Amino acid sequence: MNIKVGHGVKRALAVLVAFLLFSSCSTEYKIASQAGKDINGTSLLLLFPDDIFVQNSKPYSFPDSLNEEQRYLLSLDSSFFLKDIDAEKFKEQFQNRIIKLYSEYGFKVYTEETLDSFLTCTTTAYILNFSQLQIEEFWKPFNDDFLKEDGTVYSQYFDLNALAAEAWVNVSKANDTSGIDNLIYCESVISDEIDGNFYYDEIDDKVYYTYNANLLEKDDWSDLLSQAPIDISLNIIDFIVNSSIEREMLSLENTYPNRFWRYNPGSTRLSPVHGKSDYVIMK
Numbered sequence: 001m002n003i004k005v006g007h008g009v010k011r012a013l014a015v016l017v018a019f020l021l022f023s024s025c026s027t028e029y030k031i032a033s034q035a036g037k038d039i040n041g042t043s044l045l046l047l048f049p050d051d052i053f054v055q056n057s058k059p060y061s062f063p064d065s066l067n068e069e070q071r072y073l074l075s076l077d078s079s080f081f082l083k084d085i086d087a088e089k090f091k092e093q094f095q096n097r098i099i100k101l102y103s104e105y106g107f108k109v110y111t112e113e114t115l116d117s118f119l120t121c122t123t124t125a126y127i128l129n130f131s132q133l134q135i136e137e138f139w140k141p142f143n144d145d146f147l148k149e150d151g152t153v154y155s156q157y158f159d160l161n162a163l164a165a166e167a168w169v170n171v172s173k174a175n176d177t178s179g180i181d182n183l184i185y186c187e188s189v190i191s192d193e194i195d196g197n198f199y200y201d202e203i204d205d206k207v208y209y210t211y212n213a214n215l216l217e218k219d220d221w222s223d224l225l226s227q228a229p230i231d232i233s234l235n236i237i238d239f240i241v242n243s244s245i246e247r248e249m250l251s252l253e254n255t256y257p258n259r260f261w262r263y264n265p266g267s268t269r270l271s272p273v274h275g276k277s278d279y280v281i282m283k
Helices: 007-039 068-077 087-105 112-119 218-252
Strands: 043-047 053-056 108-111 125-147 153-173 181-191 193-201 206-214 260-263 270-273 279-281
Touching (some): 007 260, 007 270, 043 112, 087 108, 087 125, 125 181, 125 193, 125 206, 153 193, 153 206, 181 218
Parallel strands (some): 043 125
Antiparallel strands (some): 125 153, 153 181, 181 279, 193 206, 260 270
């Protein structure tokens, strides 16, 4: 049996769907607005590991006679950046910069030295336990494709020099066993940059690739030290506010947020973006 639906019913259904979508978005905006206000002035306890790992992930061929430790040391000695980086100084400056940034953002910052004061604070509080820090050198793949009118595909590939500061951070809400308690991975990366394009030469019937390369210098690792604390500190706050918004949306609407929300330092407003997070939830 075929049931015909009149235009009036179709219009009513469309209006209902639109209303439900608007209602959901309106609820999400209200929740995000409150989350932006709530995060400001929050207390943060920052805990850091004693050591920082250094890893050269570029592939090398080693003599079979070398043991694992010898291969590791040779990989560092063969690196482009790592052999010139004082890892302990990098770690110390990274930590100090993170602490300073959170204070500048308006958070009440505590460390292991001020743990007693943190335990007596009365504001909303989170524990940011940097369980592991790492500096990693690797090849970053770059691939550009061109489809010719006859269906032929041309590709250009480069291995780009890259250096990353990586952090595995356990984020938990203090005095709240039902709140946030997750391990997240954050990174900040610098690398060579390629700006190129294909062009077809009709005279010799060939496809060429031209490009400009902005290549990293050996001492450009200092740029990573400047950028990494900013990237990673903001990623962590993005995780906290988006987790809070998601929990509220599931509780009130039984649905997930439609947008990812970014924290703006010094502001009580979060910015909606059409994209995904710059962190990875490990557990």
